[in-house]
Amino acid sequence: MKQSIQIALVFLMAIWATYFLSALLPLQQFGLIPRTTWGLIGIISAPFLHASLPHLIGNSISFILFTLALALLEGDKMMGKVMLMMIIGGGLTWLMGRSANHIGASGLIFSLWGYLLLSGWFSRKLKYMVVSIILMFFYSGMIFGIFPGQTGVSWEGHLFGFIAGIMVSWLYHGKRREII
Numbered sequence: 001m002k003q004s005i006q007i008a009l010v011f012l013m014a015i016w017a018t019y020f021l022s023a024l025l026p027l028q029q030f031g032l033i034p035r036t037t038w039g040l041i042g043i044i045s046a047p048f049l050h051a052s053l054p055h056l057i058g059n060s061i062s063f064i065l066f067t068l069a070l071a072l073l074e075g076d077k078m079m080g081k082v083m084l085m086m087i088i089g090g091g092l093t094w095l096m097g098r099s100a101n102h103i104g105a106s107g108l109i110f111s112l113w114g115y116l117l118l119s120g121w122f123s124r125k126l127k128y129m130v131v132s133i134i135l136m137f138f139y140s141g142m143i144f145g146i147f148p149g150q151t152g153v154s155w156e157g158h159l160f161g162f163i164a165g166i167m168v169s170w171l172y173h174g175k176r177r178e179i180i
Helices: 002-021 038-048 053-096 106-123 126-146 155-173
Strands: none
Touching (some): 038 053
């Protein structure tokens, strides 16, 4: 678990370093641009790119809270799941998102949220259920982020990130249930 927390902190420091570096270099061009060859790199790079300091701060708070919860639950298995969520969510956004430059860690944050929210249901284990209930209570308003509405916000990244989190949760925790 200690190693997972360290990796999450390094990931967060890389996001911040990228933000400050983008003041000197045109890094925004490496965002996720759907259905373009150039935009494929954004599946990996978009979570590191942010448009403004408030954007970065808001994403950093949610990112660290959700990755800490995931580290407590998953320990050393965390990073593989995070990478899978990032690839699935980014891949779905690349396939089906509107033609725009999608940047920011919020797609990954919605993946983490979806994973943590549904792992209680899929796993039927107490520790996952407790986290799921806490997230439902404190973060239920996030659901509105998956719908179109706010200009300049990648609701598609949020939606497909959320779906990716659910998919990964089901993949790791889903069990076949007999139908009577």
